[in-house]
Amino acid sequence: MRLLLLSNLYPPDVLGGYELLARDVTDHLRARGHDVHVLTSGPARSDDPSYVHRSLELASPFDQPASLDRLRHARMARQHRDASRSVAKLGFDGAVVMSLRRLGFHAVRPLQEAGLRPVYCFNDDWLLSLRPYEAASPAVRLAWRMLERGPLASRTWSDIRIDHAVYVSRSIRDALVNAGAPVPPGVVCFQGVDRKLFWKRPATPTASPLKLLYAGRIHPTKGCDIAIRALGRLARAGFAATLTLAGTGSAEELDRLRGVARDEQVEALVTFAGFVERTKLGDVYRAHDVFLFPSIWEEPAGLTYLEAMACGVPVVALARGGAKELLVDRDNCRVVDGDETMASAIRELAGDTALVERIVDGGVRTVERRASLDRYVETIENAVIQARKAA
Structure with missing residues (x-):
């Protein structure tokens, strides 16, 4: 099939896992024999493959407030429609929509008008950023309703048909449904892990000091301060450990976390590793003893x-949101x-080889059965086939 993948960002423009997943889905669909093209934002790059079309524009960069985005969408509407129609001339059999946050639905409408029924992949609540405007004042609400039926019509989900969806968890599906979003039951499938990059290491004895790792975006919601405070508790108890934080974040958040490390008197034990290339991330995991997901x-x-x-790295995690659907205490992780409980769990793992082996085996089994990239891409592929039949 000839497929179009629509995404607000595409590597090397990356905020987090969503954009990397967009590339993974593209690469794996192409490896399965599909002719996939990508429509996304940003200036054209000399190293972009010919199937990546950077013809769209974000309403505002992600490092700026989105307060005026509703008005900016009106300026972008024609450009996005023209870009979508131009790419659509390639003649697509189906479309996959990743995140449209700060893009709007301008580029989707021409595809819908051409008879395509896109498959929407919901890995976060981006759809709620495109809901019709809600205001406490009846007069303001009426004014915005008139605008969103006119020049800002493409900015909201009005008249958009979302008939086919793949959700990354029941949690996100329930959140969208409870917020009144026009979404179908769809299919729940956890986003997948590329086993070519992330393979199980041989069993290794724990070292001293114990090497702890956090990897991901450095943001207040990610709880890195919890990991640092757990390290502080271990240090005060005389337990030898270090912590590596692999990821990027704002200067303000990095300064805040350095302050937490100073307060906990573990500055010398915390390494801010910064951005790690995805191709090297598996080696970083395998070089550590325990992974923290706080x-x-x-x-x-x-x-x-x-x-x-x-x-093959044991995980200690706070189980919230969709993670609760996968994380089982003492089976595939420590919850x-x-x-305080994080520090206690780390010490327990350091002294209980049998528990570590059980958790590691359970973790690998969880990925193989419920969170492989091949399974995720196959789920999207099947949804596209169903959407094509229903069109």
């Missing part, structure tokens, strides 16, 4: 703890609720 928000699913599991 996310404090209702994350739709999360990916890094699954990558760590695939690499904790804060820095």
